Amino acid sequence: MNIGSIRRLAPAGLLACAAAWTGAAHGQASDWPSRPVTIIVPSAAGGAADFSARVFAGYIAKVHPKATVVVDDRPGAGGVIGTMAAKEAKPDGYTFLLSTNSTHAANLSLYKDLRYDPVKDFVPVGRFGTFGSVLMVPKESPFRSVQDLIAQAKAQPGRMSFGYYSSSSQVPAEMLKAAAGVVYEGAAYKNVTQIITDLIGKQFDFAFLDALSAAPALQNDRLKPIGVTTPRRLPQLPDVPAIGEAIPGYEMQGWLGLTAPAGTPPAIVETVSALMGKAMADPEVRQSLEAKGMQAGFLPARDMGAFIAADIVRWRDWVRMANIPPN
Structure with missing residues (x-):
């Protein structure tokens, strides 16, 4: 076979390979899983x-x-x-x-x-x-709103603390700190379960929990929600204000x-x-x-x-x- 014949056959060979690969790929999908x-x-x-x-x-x-x-x-x-x-x-x-x-x-x-x-x-x-995050405090906490929390942080700079386990719990707390001009400390956790346990036990003052993780604690009535990070109130928590209602532009x-x-x-x-x-x-x-x-x-x-x-x-x-x- 001469070089010209090889060149003429190459496109057909490539098409055949492509067709075979496509067929194999669709075969993989058709019997998945x-x-x-x-x-x-x-x-x-x-x-x-x-x-x-x-x-x-x-x-x-x-x-x-x-x-x-x-x-x-x-x-x-x-x-x-x-x-x-x-x-x-x-x-x-x-x-x-x-x-x-x-x-x-x-x-x-x-x-x-x-x-x-x-x-x-x-x-x-x-x-x-x-999903949004919910600003949670212990059930017996004196804080009834994000304004209460900010006022306390201003009255006792550096003495309040929060727990976090992901960007959805760390970033909103730090954003609130920056927006309100207050000082408090954060403690990193490996998982949300331990944060909930320690928050119920009043090991720190508050935490931002993603809405799905917060649901069981809310259902058990062991923690109190005082704000949400979404632009509007959550349908599941219609009585809990969006933090943006107190701090315009706040959202996460x-x-x-x-x-x-x-x-x-x-x-x-x-x-x-x-x-x-x-x-x-x-x-x-x-x-x-x-x-x-x-x-x-x-x-x-x-x-x-x-x-x-x-x-x-x-x-x-x-x-x-x-x-x-x-x-």
Whole structure:
């Protein structure tokens, strides 16, 4: 065969390879899940991310009765430990990360040497929705409003304290400090469960808890909400003012979604993204999440990249407003 013949055959050969690859990719998606699926949660059990992952895992099992879905909680370092585990996982469409505003936006501004790139190392799958944080104090606290808390902080500068476990709990507290011109100290925790325990025990004065994590403590009537970080009051807490009502312009919201390691087959990404959309349209799933404080707002994979890019900018600005130096 001469060189000209090889050249004429090359395009046809490439097309055949491409067709074979496309067929294989669609084949992978059509039989998904054919083995256990893992959702890595970069925070502790009992928090908003863990709850959302388990709700979605339950929906997958409902749609695919023979499927096995493992929720793997890997807390620590503001979500970095779990996120690194997902980054290093095989990109075969069977490992996903329950991603958050911390892992995919805020951490870029909170850490000097972040060991992963939320854009380059992951592909977006979808967003479940957004959530605000709730300013919580012990049930017996004298504070009945954010104005009460600010007044006390001004009267006793440096003597008050708060606990935090993620960007959604640290940043709003520091933003409030900067906006009100007060001084208080923060204590870092590994998980929200211990923060709730210590806040009930009056080990510190207040904490910002994401709305989903705050729900059980509110239902048990052991903590008292005095403000929310959303632009408007939450439907679940209509009597609790938005902090922006006292401090104009104050606002902060987080989100929960799924990403996958870079290189995950696009066909599987689309399959799982579509499944997320169906889950969020299911009344049972939607109600269970909204009852915990989430504002349901599904975004598919095709829109998630632009959302994350914009959120990186939002959190950069919020971290700067809060005067938090990177670790």
